[in-house]
Amino acid sequence: MLFRYLFILLILLPVKSFALIEVDITRGNLSPLPVAVSPLSIDEDSRNSFKKILKKENIGSEISAIVENNLKQSGLFNPLNKDAFLQKPDIANLKPRFEDWNLIKAQALITGKVTFVDEKLRVEFRLWDVLAGKEMMALAFTTVPSNWRRVGHIISDKVYERLTGENGYFDTRIIYVSEEGPKTNRIKKLAIMDQDGFNNKYLTLGNELVLTPRFSPTNQMVTYLSYFKNLPRVYLLDIETGMQEVVGDFPGMTFAPRFSPDGKKIIMSFAENGNSDIYTMDLENRIVERITNHPSIDTSPSFSPDGKQITFNSDRSKYQQIYIMDSNGKNVKRISFGNGLYGTPVWSPRGDLIAFTKLHKGKFYIGVMRTDGTGERLLTENFYQEAPSWSPNGRVLIFYRETKTNSKGEGFSAKLWSIDLTGYNEKMVTTETDASDPSWSSLLSN
């Protein structure tokens, strides 16, 4: 139910490609693009039908509010105040009066229409270049009404893609660990929510300690560490059915799991007699392979997006550093050489960068470096933060941070934060409870 596929009928009105407005996302965007998100227009009958089904007064406005929020949160766009809009939504969608939109300094305009057709929600929307006075994109799709939030996210992704030339990341979910209670006896549950914090659901009850959930690239499965019966083991969970199973038959603790990019293997650490090494298990034939064999601690493995290499954390040079190796364990190479300790390496979905946590002089940093270790950039510094996870387009990192709740350094609160790859647009992600260990899904509508 949760992951019912969204059937998108892309009725492609001809898309004209001009060299129109573009947003450069490779730099910290200090002047976000002013955009007007006109409420989606809706006829009286449709409005009443959706009101009955979804308990929302005006679903057109609700969907456009999602788009507006997504674009704003990205830091690349500046959605303008609706009070200044001169043109009515239905008229604007037919033929915008560009002078009016120009007057309020909008450079891009999003218009659209929602209708109730055969018990379904049909949305069409258009993206306009206000200065050029041209339509940039027009799309329509139909889905079950309960998918209305996803409709908002998909529109946001399409707009983002058209204006930045990169894939979007709005129609995605975050799996994380919800935390409650005192630090000495934290209750932790798996939780999942939309990328904007809505549709939050708890997946475990908190009876046992759970850590480090990670999404499969196929989105149906999650791998995580559970202390079920006080035996810390890597588990596989189908979020659609709730079925779960232990991964492999190891005589000791398995931890630090992640999927391979094709979703067919799980890579993780297995600890035995004080030594942690990296293993993979094939989920189809259940074959377990040992990837590293070294008396040091080898953990936090993460595949490159082509599956050919693995980055991991090892203390073979005495302290935690980041290494890369071929996926068969050959050609091990240390890549982190800066001051301090380095952990939690995660390969970017674009392949060119590795995100990490760095500990130096009592501070924790989230940073990125190239896969050969050059070009280290620290994005954010704090008392305690770790575990970055990439947005599927490799533009944004989500991580978690613990802060003290009073000036004496007592009490603490754990929250999810996101930051742009450029180091700009750092934001707290709102969650119902304290939260840690976030993992970003790939795009659901791919």
Place this chain on the structure above:
Amino acid sequence: MNLSKILKNSLLILVASLVLTACATQKKTGQLQGDVYTGSDSVEYLASGVPDRVFFATNETVLTTASRETIRKQATWLRKNSGINVVLEGHADERGTREYNLALGERRANSAKDYLMTYGISSDRISVLSYGKERPVDSGSNPLAWSKNRRSVTVKAN
């Protein structure tokens, strides 16, 4: 003879004053030797005179002299109580990444296990469980709290 007595006495005084200064500095830094916890806060006892836990330096997994003494006491007690099995619970402080700390906790508990085994305790009687930094005893964020949290605790399993 007299001279050597005087020397001995002054040496004793010197030693005593050194010990006193050491005590004073230890108190100042809050029961730490280096950054290993040497106090008895949070320590429980498996039996009279048999402490249940040992402490570690930051990022370290080797046992200190004091830790080895504690584990020898545990071994003696376990030899006398041959029906009792134990779980060694390894922990780390919060100043590390979660996954690395799970491995570190496992390694600390295994340091304790290895030492118990060299004193004749069969590995069948010992299991190991790492909590990484998930179960601190002291929720503070200061060197003293961290030192109490870097530990391996011997817990009766039956």
